[in-house]
Amino acid sequence: MGYDPSSLRDLVDFMAKALVDHPDSVQVNEVVGEQTTVVELAVAKEDLGKVIGKQGRTAKSMRTILNAASTKLQKRSVLEIME
Numbered sequence: 900m901g902y903d904p905s906s907l908r909d910l911v912d913f914m915a916k917a918l919v920d921h922p923d924s925v926q927v928n929e930v931v932g933e934q935t936t937v938v939e940l941a942v943a944k945e946d947l948g949k950v951i952g953k954q955g956r957t958a959k960s961m962r963t964i965l966n967a968a969s970t971k972l973q974k975r976s977v978l979e980i981m982e
Contacts, residue, residue: 906929907929907936907938907965907968907969907972907974907976908927908928908929908938909927910964910965910968911927911938911940911961911965911978912925912927914961914964915927915940915942915950915961918946918949918950918957919942919943919946919949919950920943920945920946920949921942921943921945921946924941924942924943924946925940925941925942926940926941926942927939927940927941928941934975935975935976935977936969936974936975936976936977937976937977937979938965938976938977938978938979939979939981940978940979940980940981941980941981942980947980947982950980951980958978958980961978962977962978965978
């Protein structure tokens with residue numbers, strides 16, 4: 900596909916770009932801490948609803964996938980959606 904499975908940043912980038920109308924506006928930043936990696940996702944203002952979804956379902960699903968990938972890499976990660 901279009902991402903390196905060893906990079907959580909690339910995984911979030913791939914998922915977000917598949918959901919939004921303005922994929923060029925997707926920005927993903929990975930902040931690696933001692934215990935946890937924070938993956939920050941920023942999208943165009945009009946695409947915010949698409950990555951959050953109704954009642955936060957899409958965001959929850961993205962977090963579940965990120966969590967599964969993190970577990971496989973023996974890491975701990977958190978997805979932050981920036982407004």
